[in-house]
Amino acid sequence: MSVTEEGQSAEGGVFPLDYDPTAPLLEVEDLHVEFRTRDGIVKANSGISYTLREEETLAIVGESGSGKTVSAQAVMGIIDSPPGYITQGAARLRGVDMFELPDPERRAMRGERIAMIFQDALTALNPVFPVGWQIAETFRAHRGTSKREARKHAIELLDRVRIPAAKERVNAYPHEFSGGMRQRAMIAMSLALDPEVLIADEPTTALDVTVQAQIMNLLQDLQDETKMGLILITHDLAVIAEVADRALVMYAGKAVEHGPVKEIFLNPGHPYTLGLLQSIARPEQKGGKLIPIVGSPPDLLHVPSGCPFHPRCRYRQDICSEVEPPMTDTRPGRASACHFAEEVLALGKQ
Amino acid sequence: MSDSQGQGPEHEGQQPQTSLEVAELVELDDVQGISGASLWSDAWKQLRTSPVFLISLGIIILISVMAIAPGLFTNADPRACDLSNSLVRPSADHWFGFDLQGCDYYARTIYGARISVSIGLTVTIFAGLLAVVMGSLAGYYAGATDSVIARLTDIWFAIPTILGAIVILSLLGTRGFFQVSFVLVILGWPTMLRLYRSSVLSVKELDYIEAARALGASDFRILSKHILPNAIAPVLIYAAITVGVIISAEAALSFLGVGLQLPAISWGLMISGAQTRILSAPHLLLFPGLFLSVTVFGFILMGDSLRDALDPKSR
């Protein structure tokens, strides 16, 4: 198999030699990412692990600064280095560790096997090129497709994401689209080469609620069509409840809990998750008070000792500031990083 | 589970009712927030350790001392000229040699700093004041005021600067410190105005300006207490650079013969006098040229380091 300058192979796809169709779609193991800044080392990710299967939607949840976006960027390989460095860990796509791949092959996988969409489509799309051109570029760069063919594909894709009058819109510029349509265009661009994994980084945060719903529905429909795995990065618990199968909760660069969404939401296994769920308004709480989590997220230059959440945790004990709780299985398919996970789980049973 | 602090997970039914109560329960001595820092204190912290800033500061201080107290650097009198020393080359006793009139060139170069620095600072300060006042009006009140001011500045910009300076200055009989400064203020002020005006325009839109207005603050108060501190950064940066540019401009004009006149001691005049003798007496050109360049460099470097520190985008 020869790899051209743009990373394409003769067949139009990239199949590294140890590609294993039986391995899980995406497996991230013990990911550590740090940023070396003038003021010190920021540990953006410390030991993140998860698995993603076909047709599955994994939600990565956390506040701003929890490291969720960094984990996705690390998997995609788009972290600015310097100052960011992946110091440990593996990211296996069908068994192939992408961190070990040489650059041209790594680059060939981006867009082709694994794609990413971002929060603000207005800034994420290049303002000086027409949208259709940007979508077609993916074809031209990866597959060497002719301009005309690529343009045809672009129109088809715009259609597929339900942008009306695709033929005319293909020449429009990003700023000429509405927020929702822009996001669809970005989704179209990411799906161009039929990737197996799509990472969506806060895809609906910048949109109106009604448009949010449309976009999430679109993503789900596309997922049904393509059987791709979807990683949804968000802080919006409502969206997760609607759409995600499993969730990974992150805090201060560490994973604190993971498991099936339904179970976690009904019965959280970590004080942080409990706090998150309690702080959103729900109809049952009408007339009562919202319970926020006290304090603010820690400065990642100075992560608290032991459990990173302990300064804000209302259940903390001495051990919490001394020993970092390891991620331990609590129920089938669930795990928590808390010394008192069982006690927290027990709370929900009442 | 051990309960050394007398705390433990509460029953759902006995949830603390308010976050205050929760806070009381947990001793939040470990809570870490992000330390707030204003743009200025942040900038100062960065500047303190920046070699670029320190070098430029050093140059400026050195030249300023030279301007204020030239006697510290030389005992010679720059005006004590003896024709028998005409065009004598530099030597160990007289580092920079002598000029055509037989004046000690080292002394003249040192004394030349005074007029350059003073013109540079004076022009920049006045142009800056004018620009801030007019720019505030143009940016804040917009509409007709803005259009008129914009058209006026357009007229200024349409005329090439040096040309305009030459024409105006050639009209004046005596061209001393005030005349030259005045002309340079007239020519340099529109750029600062444009800068401040656009700064005001963007700061004006910020929410807390709205809030101040809703609380009944007068226009003057808003402009001076709220808008000014936030809009002034680009102008300060440009001001530092402008001092250097003005010093250079004064020298250029004096060189062309339309700036300061003898017996003023100006580097530009000295270089002008040197031009017919570059080959035979290069020291006449070199020394004032060097001092001029280093001085301008100092101010422009300062502006650059200020920009790095104050411009949030370059962080």
Add this chain to the structure above:
Amino acid sequence: MGRYLTRRVLQFIPVFIGATFLIFALVFMIPGDPIRALSGDKPLPQSVQDTLRAQYNLDKPLWQQYALYVGGVVQGDFGEDFRGRDVREIMAERIPVTFRLALYAFLFEMVIGIIAGILAGLNFGGFIDNLVRISTLVVISIPIFVFGFMAQLLIGVRFDLLPVSGLRDGQASYIMPAIVLGSVSLAYIARLTRTSLAENMRADYVRTATAKGLSRRRVVGVHALRNSMIPVITFLGVDLGALMGGAIITEAIFNLPGIGNAVYQATLRQEGTVVVGIVTFLVLVFMISNLLVDVLYAVLDPRIRYE
């Protein structure tokens, strides 16, 4: 677009009138009598002076002089200098010299400036970046006449590589003056390119392009560069005109018979018509290049087309 252009042209008309009137007023308001100065030690007979004055409209009120002047300009008549030479002739002789000088300086600053800026921008914070930053600052700091003389001294005289004075050596005579003239603008262009590129490299769309799996060459060369060049090209658009207006010192040092030199001499001799004629020309160049830049900007940045 047409409406936008018309509006801009209309905006420029008061500016044109304002600028030219300002110069006109300054030049002809001089205390002292140019006619008398012209005659030197031997005063001309009063009748001749009166005739001359009438001929040059110097006996009429200022605004009338101006109106007559503009009337003449519109018909293509720029008047004459005090020796009877048609100002148009003077301009026709000198403008090409300055234009050539400005053009060579322009090409020099554009090519070297942009390349240096790109290298620095991609190397942000690194050695090349600091090198470019410091050297551009040094270039800006050295006054152009000092730089010009040094260049003459070292390159022209000491090493005799290039011609230093006048136009005797054909196109080669323009090389050194062009480099000296373009040096400051080169510094600005390099810095502008550097900042613009560095900023754009951190933009979201660059991250998207990388995420799409495009090669770095394409991400930088197509995506980032296209956006970064916008402010640089708009600067360049106005700079050619600025170079023409600012070549006075360069022409003086290198002894080139261009319009800068002409204006300088004319100002000293109080020859108002020449001064006003050339300044009018330069103001026109300024206006036209501004308009061109507006159009260019709309072409380059699709976001501002709907104005």
